[in-house]
Amino acid sequence: MFSRREFLMAATATSALLGSGMAGSWSRLMAQQGLTEDQLLAMEPTGKLTLVHVTDIHAQLKPIYFREPSTNLGIGPVKGKPPHVTGADFLKLYNIQPGTPEAYALTSVDFAALAAAYGKMGGMDRVARVIRHIRDERGADNVLLLDGGDTWQGSFTANATEGQDMITVMNALQPDAMTGHWEFTYGTDRVQEAIDALPFAFLGSNIYDSEWDEPAFEAWKMFERGGARVAVIGQAFPYTPIANPRWMIPDWSFGIREEDIAQHVAEARDEGADLVVLLSHNGFDVDRKLASRVDGIDVILTGHTHDALPEPVIVNDTLVIASGSNGKFVSRLDLDIKDGKLAGYAYRLIPVFSDVIAPDPDMAALIDEVRAPYEDQLSRVLGRTEDLLYRRGNFNGTFDDLICEALLSERDAQIALSPGFRWGTSLLPGQDITFEDVHNACAMSYPAAYRSTMSGRMLKDILEDVGDNLFNKDPYYQQGGDMVRVGGMGYTIDPEAEIGKRISDMTLLSTGEAIDPAKGYVVAGWASVNEGTEGPPIGEVIEAHILKNPVVKLPENQSVKLAG
Amino acid sequence: MTLSRRQALGLSAGAAAVLAFSPTFALSATDDTDAAIKAFTGGATPAEGTVSLDTPEIAENGNTVPVGVSVESPMTEDSFVESVLILADGNPNPAVATFHFTALSGIAEAKTRIRLAKTQNVIAVAKMNDGSTFIDRKEVKVTIGGCGG
Numbered sequence: 001m002f003s004r005r006e007f008l009m010a011a012t013a014t015s016a017l018l019g020s021g022m023a024g025s026w027s028r029l030m031a032q033q034g035l036t037e038d039q040l041l042a043m044e045p046t047g048k049l050t051l052v053h054v055t056d057i058h059a060q061l062k063p064i065y066f067r068e069p070s071t072n073l074g075i076g077p078v079k080g081k082p083p084h085v086t087g088a089d090f091l092k093l094y095n096i097q098p099g100t101p102e103a104y105a106l107t108s109v110d111f112a113a114l115a116a117a118y119g120k121m122g123g124m125d126r127v128a129r130v131i132r133h134i135r136d137e138r139g140a141d142n143v144l145l146l147d148g149g150d151t152w153q154g155s156f157t158a159n160a161t162e163g164q165d166m167i168t169v170m171n172a173l174q175p176d177a178m179t180g181h182w183e184f185t186y187g188t189d190r191v192q193e194a195i196d197a198l199p200f201a202f203l204g205s206n207i208y209d210s211e212w213d214e215p216a217f218e219a220w221k222m223f224e225r226g227g228a229r230v231a232v233i234g235q236a237f238p239y240t241p242i243a244n245p246r247w248m249i250p251d252w253s254f255g256i257r258e259e260d261i262a263q264h265v266a267e268a269r270d271e272g273a274d275l276v277v278l279l280s281h282n283g284f285d286v287d288r289k290l291a292s293r294v295d296g297i298d299v300i301l302t303g304h305t306h307d308a309l310p311e312p313v314i315v316n317d318t319l320v321i322a323s324g325s326n327g328k329f330v331s332r333l334d335l336d337i338k339d340g341k342l343a344g345y346a347y348r349l350i351p352v353f354s355d356v357i358a359p360d361p362d363m364a365a366l367i368d369e370v371r372a373p374y375e376d377q378l379s380r381v382l383g384r385t386e387d388l389l390y391r392r393g394n395f396n397g398t399f400d401d402l403i404c405e406a407l408l409s410e411r412d413a414q415i416a417l418s419p420g421f422r423w424g425t426s427l428l429p430g431q432d433i434t435f436e437d438v439h440n441a442c443a444m445s446y447p448a449a450y451r452s453t454m455s456g457r458m459l460k461d462i463l464e465d466v467g468d469n470l471f472n473k474d475p476y477y478q479q480g481g482d483m484v485r486v487g488g489m490g491y492t493i494d495p496e497a498e499i500g501k502r503i504s505d506m507t508l509l510s511t512g513e514a515i516d517p518a519k520g521y522v523v524a525g526w527a528s529v530n531e532g533t534e535g536p537p538i539g540e541v542i543e544a545h546i547l548k549n550p551v552v553k554l555p556e557n558q559s560v561k562l563a564g
Numbered sequence: 565m566t567l568s569r570r571q572a573l574g575l576s577a578g579a580a581a582v583l584a585f586s587p588t589f590a591l592s593a594t595d596d597t598d599a600a601i602k603a604f605t606g607g608a609t610p611a612e613g614t615v616s617l618d619t620p621e622i623a624e625n626g627n628t629v630p631v632g633v634s635v636e637s638p639m640t641e642d643s644f645v646e647s648v649l650i651l652a653d654g655n656p657n658p659a660v661a662t663f664h665f666t667a668l669s670g671i672a673e674a675k676t677r678i679r680l681a682k683t684q685n686v687i688a689v690a691k692m693n694d695g696s697t698f699i700d701r702k703e704v705k706v707t708i709g710g711c712g713g
Contacts (some may be wrong), residue, residue: 210624213630213675238621239622241624241625242622242624242707246624246625253624253630254624255620255621255624256621259618461708462708465707465708466708468705468707469707474621476621477621477622477705479622499683
């Protein structure tokens with residue numbers, strides 16, 4: 001258990017180590033900061049009912065570093081609106097002082113330095129402590145715990161157990177409902193078996209049987225909490241069979257299906273719901289549009305795009321709550337319901353500072369137990385990084401630069417493609433790179449690192465396709481990932497342009513020559529959605545590369561240029 | 565071809581709904597979508613509204629894209645939907661199917677699945693018994709896929 005004094009000492013010591021040569025005001029301010037568990041958990045309560053939301057944990061049982069993006073462009077009407085505000089602009093918008101714990105938790109500004117001072121975040125034992133505190137304070141019968149999905153995937157142990165380690169841990173937290181996305185990448189049989197065994201509801205209003213075109217999952221559920229009737233509608237990631245392998249879940253069809261949500265809202269109101277909640281894995285911009293088009297949703301607990309916002313965004317009288325990812329945050333939303341209507345709310349995005357919030361001892365023991373069979377593998381050191389390794393950002397991340405380097409050298413390719421996933425934890429300069437760290441960036445059920453020949457035309461089509469998934473002006477056509485990462489090739493992108501016109505100046509970096517649409521190039525990549533993709537698992541490729549090059553030092557990535 | 569339960573349900577939405585594939589509008593490759601619409605409406609420009617398409621924003625599988633169409637109508641002898649033309653404006657032959665209804669259909673709804681090779685508009689044009697026509701248009705994106713998440 002960490003006392004306030006110990007934390008302050010740690011922070012001060014780090015500050016002393018770094019010396020006075022640091023630019024910026026963070027170190028001085030940091031020394032003035034004192035964080036206590038009471039401060040992190042304190043909140044002026046409102047009403048009787050509390051919703052607790054966690055989402056996109058990506059199987060991170062232990063505390064982690066996770067750098068928020070420095071580039072997250074909004075297109076069209078959402079340009080410059082949260083969550084498309086990053087770095088110093090984010091701090092200004094939410095009136096957060098640089099160098100503070102909030103600045104560290106919510107932005108990429110001074111990340112490496114602040115991470116060294118404030119420590120890791122998350123850890124399901126700390127999350128358990130936060131949830132227990134809320135249930136104790138508010139009364140368990142007044143609290144609804146909702147999990148937005150992307151819970152069962154993202155670590156070596158989750159992949160090795162097909163999500164079972166996370167299911168065991170989440171069950172101990174006793175959620176009331178969840179929805180999903182990466183859960184489905186374990187395939188129909190495993191997903192069905194796991195869902196059947198859950199002691200709580202798995203909700204998916206938008207999951208249909210692809211043969212009969214009929215609803216395949218429980219769409220919504222009514223709960224009695226805090227003296228109110230609360231309807232929770234589940235919305236799984238609409239593009240699961242497109243962004244992830246459809247062949248693994250051939251019987252299920254997804255989609256946004258907003259008319260279904262409107263229908264469930266009406267049903268819920270007819271059955272006397274005082275509050276209607278959408279537990280969603282749509283992604284922020286999709287949910288913002290949906291809130292503007294479907295009336296009668298009081299709260300959308302959004303997920304998928306990993307945004308952490310300290311205040312709700314209010315659209316058409318709907319509170320849209322974005323609770324971050326990787327266990328970094330727990331959202332607490334107090335609701336005052338009067339005469340069957342939402343009369344008031346209070347919200348806190350609780351940052352889970354792992355050195356401040358004490359681990360729940362029962363959960364800590366359970367986590368150790370599920371990890372025990374793998375602990376020797378997980379802690380094996382492969383190398384060390386001199387640079388900050390992270391993934392988030394629209395166009396590139398240093399961890400992906402490392403993966404692309406590994407693909408180019410280990411698969412002997414001219415060009416490397418690495419998907420723009422938003423999961424994957426961060427490593428600080430000077431940190432060892434363990435087997436676990438590598439798998440936090442690539443653990444999945446379709447990891448084959450392929451090597452094939454693609455024409456320049458095909459490469460352009462891929463970049464245009466992914467670019468349109470990210471930057472389509474209509475959020476309903478966005479899939480919520482970031483741009484595919486490219487190694488060995490540079491390009492220019494104009495996000496505001498139409499599909500087919502965003503990408504230009506594609507260049508083979510090894511020779512500096514322009515990519516020829518008619519010419520073939522040797523391309524290595526991973527996470528293909530196509531059945532029968534061949535190649536070694538990406539984890540082995542990265543491991544082999546790091547073992548041969550045990551000190552990671554990456555050149556600055558200047559291969560993507562922004563136009564327009 | 566075997567008739568699946570889904571197809572049977574789609575057809576049974578109107579007991580007298582008759583599914584006629586594009587030979588009714590055997591267009592040459594040079595005929596464009598507008599010409600097909602004009603041929604169907606008798607040259608009139610159809611109004612927006614009344615007819616609505618139900619399509620996915622992004623196709624999960626371009627080879628079999630579920631398309632539903634429904635038309636607001638009392639479906640009485642005095643006022644009913646005669647037919648609905650479905651078009652895909654990026655296909656070499658844009659006319660995909662025509663659904664025929666009578667007042668006895670009871671409801672003007674139908675579902676089918678169509679093949680879309682690339683991103684394009686799916687269009688539904690409804691013709692009422694009084695000759696008035698209505699149109700709805702939805703873009704369906706067909707992607708390479710695989711880089712979301």
